[in-house]
Amino acid sequence: MRRQRGFFELLADAGDASPACESRRRWLTDTVLLASVAGGSRALGLLPAGLLPAAAAGAASGDLLASHPELEILNDRPINAQTPAHLLDDSVTPVSRMFVRNNGIPPENVDPETWRLAIGGEAVLKPHTFSIAELRERFEWHTYQLQIECGGNGRAEFRPPAPGNQWTTGAVSCARWTGVRLRDVLEFCGIGPSAVYIGYRGADRHLSGDPAKAPISRGVPMSKALEDESLIAWALNDEPIHPLHGAPLRLVLGGWPGSVSGKWLTGIDIRDRVHDGAKMTGTAYRVPCEAVAPGTTVADDAMCIIESMPVKSLITHPASGVTVDRSATLAIRGQAWAGDRSVAEVAVSTNFGATWTPAKLAPAPNRLAWQRFEASVRLPGAGYYEVWARATDSASVTQPMLVPGWNPKGYLNNACHRIAVQAV
Ligand SMILES: Nc1nc2c(c(=O)[nH]1)N[C@H]1C(S)=C(S)[C@@H](COP(=O)(O)O)O[C@H]1N2
Ligand SMILES: [Mo]
Helix, strand or coil: CCCCCCHHHHHHHHHHCCHHHHHHHHHHHHHHHHHHHCCCCCCHHHCCHHHEECCCCHHHHCCCCCCCCCCEEEEECCEEEECCHHHCCCCCCCHHHCCEECCCECCCCCCCCCCEEEEECCCECCCEEEEHHHHHHHCCEEEEEEEEECCCCCHHHCCCCCCCCCCCCCCEEEEEEEEEEHHHHHHHHCECCCCCEEEEEECCECCCCCCCCCCCCCEEEHHHHCCCCCEEEEEECCEECCHHHCCCCEEECCCCEHHHCCCCEEEEEEECCCCCCCCCCCCCCEEECCCCCCCCCCCHHHEEECCCCCCEEEEEECCCCEEECCCCEEEEEEEEEECCECEEEEEEECCCCCCCEECEECCCCCCCCCEEEEEEEECCCCEEEEEEEEEEECCCCECCCCCCCCCCCCCCCCCCEEEEEEEC
């Protein structure tokens, strides 16, 4: 079967492959970002592949992203789109501002009435298939705000470049999810003594069109699956889940790479081994167990599965490229998160890290949600400044200033976020 190719894939092949084009693309990205946040209009002709606004790319992506008009499309087949940093300023991410990361083709016209979730696997004692109504009736409901960050968020910064969607900072969200605890459902079915891991199955289709292939089927160790906040959810921000985010049923496991939060959930297997579904092996969502020099080819058996995501922060106000009055106090706001841990402190700098000012940090509304920070700074005069933010987690681990640990697929870049400010 011939694989259909997406618009962005063709664009990438046509231009972005050579290092010269790569640096030009990056220069354009930065320039256009600055221009667009400074209020300039985003002339379509100027935009590099990574920055086509969703609204303008409607034709390429079908109508699926019409509900997310502010996102920047990275790919249209499968659909991948990220959120500009200054649009992640809400404490609860609105659905329209949630990044979209698809590995395959989402199911269409899903019917919650006939939807089924099958619990199986080698280590389940009593396999059972649930309707959504049965899940809702049988188990207690819980709502948590959960932070989901794609393992590849920040990939665009790795050198040599890593293949895949060139996420800059926008593959993170923290919305409210409602459903039942995965633990309650698994315990109802009986967790056998040989249980090691869970693996999910979703209703999306592989890009090749081969029905025997899953686009993605990932999982987590039992310890993560059994946490209070691990949900099988049917609601997102108090509405039925949006079709792009996994309607009508989804696994949500905050703090770990977004890829473990299976969308369009049709099955969960309790495995007697580390789950070996699609994108659990090779270089997918795995990093070298031992750090390697940039560009190294790493053998499969030297790669380890990513678990909790590292501490990170994002400046969501002001937008990069803003012009401010030199005598005014500059209000800075953002979000910080730390995988399974909490964030202990955030500091900001306006002098390239020479001095740091502690930010006010809010507690998380619940475990595995991001935390808001804010700070007020005065700039010493006119000129070009950068605002940097740096978070430290509850184990005293802090964000690196520069891109850490090169790895073949460009995961886990938690380098400090920085924005440009011009004082006049
Ligand atoms: N069934 C299924 N689940 C999936 C995916 C997918 O392609 N298919 N993508 C995963 C990845 S890699 C991420 S980062 C998150 C993205 O969630 P969102 O699109 O709702 O933001 O969903 C995860 N769950
Ligand atoms: Mo992801």
